[in-house]
Amino acid sequence: MSAFAATFSDALSLLAHFDHSVLEIVALSLQVSGAAVVLGTLIGLPLGACIAVGRFPGKTTLSVLINGMMGLPSVVVGVVVYLILSRSGPFGALGMLYSPAAMVVAQTLLVVPLMAAITRQVVEDVWARYAEELQVMRFSWWDSVTTLLHDCRHSLVVAVLAGLGRAMSEVGAVMIVGGNIDGATRVMTTAIALETSKGDLALAIALGMVLIVIILALNALAYVLRQWAMRRFG
Amino acid sequence: MPIFPLSIHDLRFAPDGREVLAGVDLELGEEGITLVLGPNGAGKSVLLRTICGLIEPSAGRMAWGGAGGARPEQGVMMVFQRPMMLRMSVLDNVVLGLKPLGVAGAEQRRRGVEMLERVGLADRAGDSARQLSGGEQQRLALARAWLTKPRLLLLDEPTASLDPSASAAVERIIREIRTDGTRILMVTHNLGQATRLGDDIVFMAGGRVCEHTPVRAFFARPRSEEARLFIQGELPWRMRFQGA
Numbered sequence: 001m002s003a004f005a006a007t008f009s010d011a012l013s014l015l016a017h018f019d020h021s022v023l024e025i026v027a028l029s030l031q032v033s034g035a036a037v038v039l040g041t042l043i044g045l046p047l048g049a050c051i052a053v054g055r056f057p058g059k060t061t062l063s064v065l066i067n068g069m070m071g072l073p074s075v076v077v078g079v080v081v082y083l084i085l086s087r088s089g090p091f092g093a094l095g096m097l098y099s100p101a102a103m104v105v106a107q108t109l110l111v112v113p114l115m116a117a118i119t120r121q122v123v124e125d126v127w128a129r130y131a132e133e134l135q136v137m138r139f140s141w142w143d144s145v146t147t148l149l150h151d152c153r154h155s156l157v158v159a160v161l162a163g164l165g166r167a168m169s170e171v172g173a174v175m176i177v178g179g180n181i182d183g184a185t186r187v188m189t190t191a192i193a194l195e196t197s198k199g200d201l202a203l204a205i206a207l208g209m210v211l212i213v214i215i216l217a218l219n220a221l222a223y224v225l226r227q228w229a230m231r232r233f234g
Numbered sequence: 235m236p237i238f239p240l241s242i243h244d245l246r247f248a249p250d251g252r253e254v255l256a257g258v259d260l261e262l263g264e265e266g267i268t269l270v271l272g273p274n275g276a277g278k279s280v281l282l283r284t285i286c287g288l289i290e291p292s293a294g295r296m297a298w299g300g301a302g303g304a305r306p307e308q309g310v311m312m313v314f315q316r317p318m319m320l321r322m323s324v325l326d327n328v329v330l331g332l333k334p335l336g337v338a339g340a341e342q343r344r345r346g347v348e349m350l351e352r353v354g355l356a357d358r359a360g361d362s363a364r365q366l367s368g369g370e371q372q373r374l375a376l377a378r379a380w381l382t383k384p385r386l387l388l389l390d391e392p393t394a395s396l397d398p399s400a401s402a403a404v405e406r407i408i409r410e411i412r413t414d415g416t417r418i419l420m421v422t423h424n425l426g427q428a429t430r431l432g433d434d435i436v437f438m439a440g441g442r443v444c445e446h447t448p449v450r451a452f453f454a455r456p457r458s459e460e461a462r463l464f465i466q467g468e469l470p471w472r473m474r475f476q477g478a
Binding site (some may be wrong): 132133134135138139140143150151233234 | 283286287288307308310311312314317318319320321322330331333334362363364365382
């Protein structure tokens with residue numbers, strides 16, 4: 001058997017036997033990325049909708065800035081969060097560095113601009129069509145934001161999925177602020193990077209397969225839900 | 235806050251220097267249905283948007299309540315040619331206008347169900363509003379506005395692109411809203427509808443009100459040359475060639 005096939009065979013064996021180290025890493029990855037996406041949704045979606053509906057000086061600049069931050073390099077975010085959370089940083093006293101919480105903070109900073117930018121675009125299109133009617137009904141600015149977010153909820157699944165994809169596939173920031181500590185802050189992407197450098201390709205591939213299956217499954221679920229919602233609500 | 239009489243004096247709106255409203259003068263009393271007629275580009279829809287505050291006029295003034303009063307916070311509603319249908323149920327859409335008025339949820343629902351019965355949509359209350367036909371959506375939009383008990387209701391071509399039976403259903407609701415005490419100002423291109431619904435006609439051309447007369451008088455003896463040509467169906471063609 002070739003080395004390539006043997007590595008794949010070992011990887012499948014790890015998965016088939018529910019290898020403890022694999023499960024632990026997957027669970028932590030889902031917890032960290034899930035928390036970051038929840039926080040990103042709570043911040044990014046209202047932020048994007050507020051920018052779309054609001055009329056204020058600097059709106060265009062802010063929109064361009066948010067769009068630009070979609071491609072924020074994760075290592076840069078990692079370094080910034082590291083400086084903020086390090087002992088000498090403003091939040092050093094919290095002792096969060098090299099903990100899952102620090103990884104959540106870093107991933108949240110990465111997904112918020114992405115989710116806000118997609119939300120702004122989606123809501124802005126709907127706002128252009130509904131603004132007059134909502135104004136005639138004397139909807140307040142905030143009521144307009146919440147109404148449009150609710151109306152766009154099926155389209156905004158894309159924003160959430162994009163955030164989840166970014167969070168789960170990110171490696172640079174969590175490596176810097178988490179430290180990739182075995183049993184504490186090791187997630188799928190950092191484990192893949194480490195195991196590959198160590199030559200343990202079987203574990204790296206097993207984790208890679210889990211990562212891909214999770215992302216594909218979530219996208220498929222979102223697609224089915226969106227199709228159902230489109231049929232139900234138009 | 236009183237709304238009528240509403241006096242509009244020399245109202246102008248000129249975005250980019252092009253006068254869409256070129257000095258509109260109009261008086262609206264407390265009752266009735268006024269139809270706004272005129273060729274495309276006459277400024278009819280812009281006039282409605284200006285009256286309900288969506289457009290800030292370049293010049294002129296509107297005196298609400300006869301004493302130079304400002305636009306009231308409530309009591310003026312508008313229904314658009316393509317009304318907003320949120321991805322919610324018919325019932326949730328119809329009560330939407332009650333939200334800013336601070337009406338409690340249970341009371342919203344009670345009034346909404348009652349209103350849907352009046353406009354013949356009670357059996358669709360739980361359906362998605364986007365699944366309604368064009369005529370049903372327009373009835374829903376009228377019900378949504380009516381539910382807020384407006385004193386002045388502005389309608390921008392509510393029956394455009396509807397078939398005759400759907401138009402008739404919409405016209406029936408408009409008459410009921412009027413009977414309920416709401417003053418109606420409505421833009422239409424349908425001259426038959428104007429004779430069926432209107433008490434008086436405001437005829438606009440070139441951003442001005444050319445005449446404001448009772449319906450019968452307008453169709454029997456139009457005072458302005460523009461109105462006469464419009465009724466004959468010639469005005470849009472003449473304006474196009476003269477403008478070229």
